[in-house]
Every structure is written in C-alpha cells, then in structure tokens.
Amino acid sequence: MKKHIYITGRVQGVGFRHFTRKNADKLGIKGWVKNLPDGRVEAVFQGTESEVKELIERCKDGPVSSYVKDIDVTDVDESKDHNSFEVIL
Template sequence: MKTVQIIVTGRVQGVGFRYFTVRCANDLGLCGWVRNLPDGSVETAIQGQGEKIEEMIRLLKQGPGAANVSGLEIKEIESGSEELSGFAMRF
C-alpha cells in the first residue's frame, strides 16, 4: 500500500477537476480525498497499489477536457500515516 500527496497546477478549478478525480479514483479502486486550494491549485491524497497510483497520476496529468494541467508536484507519504477509506471531496 502506497500513499501520495499531489498538488495539481494550471487551470484546474471550475472545470470539474475534483469530480474527475473522484470518478477516476473510484474506477481504479483507490482511497483518499481531493480539494481546491486558495491559490487555484488542487490537492489530492491517494492511497492504493503502486500501479493503480501510477495510472491515476497519468489520468491527472490529462485532466478533464476543460482543464489545462501545467504541473504535478508528487510527494510520497510515510507508510505509517492514516489508512484512508473511500474517496471523498473535501471543502
């Protein structure tokens, strides 16, 4: 089990990016959460199998049709952190 925190920058707010993230995570069987940040970026924490997380990262780089992703900052979280269940949108 692996956990990563990802900050997505670009035109990622107001374009359905959080809904896209929740849908993709659920399709891949990943746990975690996603939220908008005040600076216009989107933050997500994702937990699951390594190959599923890699697929999720690939999808986040593309984003939904109206988004324009300019970058991803990916940080692996220590394995002793909280175990997540389900995938939620945070506000």
C-alpha cells in the same frame, strides 16, 4: 502506496475534483481531493503502486476543459488509512 499531489494549471471550475473522484473510484484508489485558495488542486492517493501511477497519469490530462501545467508528487508518511475517496469542500 500513498502519494501527496499538488496540481497546477487551469484546474478549478472545470470539474477536476469530480473527474479525480470518478477515476479514483474506477481504479479502487482511496484518499481525497480539494481545491486550494491559490488555484491549485491538492490530493492524497492511496492504493497499489500501479493504481496510484495510473491515476496520476489520468490527472495529467484532466477533464476536457482543464489545462494541467504541473503535477508535484511526494510520498506520504502518515499512518492513517483512508476508507474511501472523498471530495473535500
């Protein structure tokens, strides 16, 4: 399963990308996460259905100093598989 995620709220400058990578690594999720110029965080999660759902749930809480207002999740149609989880700068 592969999902494309947009996270809005106070999600930049609070360690959100590091939080996401740490949790992705714990769950065995592949993909990437990055900050967007408009203040959102964008990510792609690839893994089993239960792993991806768990990471999305963890992102709803985020790191302690964050505030997640909304998470938009859509299916990804790309065929490229990811080998690891990266933070894109």
